[in-house]
Amino acid sequence: MPDIxxxxxxxxxxxxxxxxxxxxxxxxxxTVNGQEDRYLTDTREALRALITDIKAGKADHLL
Structure with a gap:
């Protein structure tokens, strides 16, 4: 397991x-809180892009 x-x-x-x-x-x-042994991973840039897009409303149709 990586050092996260x-x-x-x-x-x-x-x-x-x-x-x-x-x-x-x-x-x-x-990850879901309490399930840190089960996670999704990608680059920091990919996570930054995901968060930026969510804040911009690009995932609102999923809600």
Whole structure:
């Protein structure tokens, strides 16, 4: 398992909590809080693009 530094959890309504993390190799991670052993990973740039697009409303149709 990579050495991941996890940020504090981001929680929405109904305790839907997610955590973001990074490692020393430039990878980014996202997981459900409490399930840090099961995560998705990509580059930091890809995670940054995802968050930017979500903030811009590009994923609103999924809600």
């Amino acid at each position: 530094t996890w940020e504090p959890a981001f929680c929405g309504e109904g305790n839907n909590c997610f955590r973001l993390g990074t490692d020393g190799d430039g990878n980014a991670y996202i």
